[in-house]
Amino acid sequence: MKPMQLPRLVVAWLLTLATGLVFAQANLDIDTPAIRALTDAMKARHTELLPFYESGAVGQAANGNLALRDAAQVALPQRGRVNGLVAAENADRAALYREIARANDHPEWEADVRATFAKRFLERAPKGWWVESASGWVRK
């Protein structure tokens, strides 16, 4: 290798790296098979969870999970089912936060991803749903 080739290679490599970083800042990658599988499962579960969001039995917790906030709202025979739905949704949400951080080559971002989702779940919950704000549970 000629002496002047190395600096040029380094510059080319740095430019490639910088370009990648610009894109990394522009958008987070959420288009991986693992993330798609999780969102598909969450989408399917949403139809079943929706009546419980609207009745107030289940709310959007401040930590990015769902919470069974008022079991009395659920008829006794259905309680096991609701508990199962909430547990399954929370497992998928946890996996989603982890996978998004991992898909973007920063597994250490998992907690930040969770906090961001928690904030958006609260802000975007439609009128009538229960959300856990800093001051406690409120109905939107």
Add this chain to the structure above:
Amino acid sequence: MKAVSKKVAWATGMAGALAACVTINIYFPAAAAERAADRVIDEVWRLQNDAVPPAAAPGESHTGKGETQ
């Protein structure tokens, strides 16, 4: 000797540039994460209970007014 110091300066500059790149990448991209969250929420919730009229832009009716109680 001159050539050596030039090389050292160049190497230092490059190391600095590389460090800057790494530093940028350490920060959590909060705005990008919010957009990602919104894309997932749009897809998962579909906000079907919002009763959005067909002509209205979907996804607008749930922001702004009526957020707090």
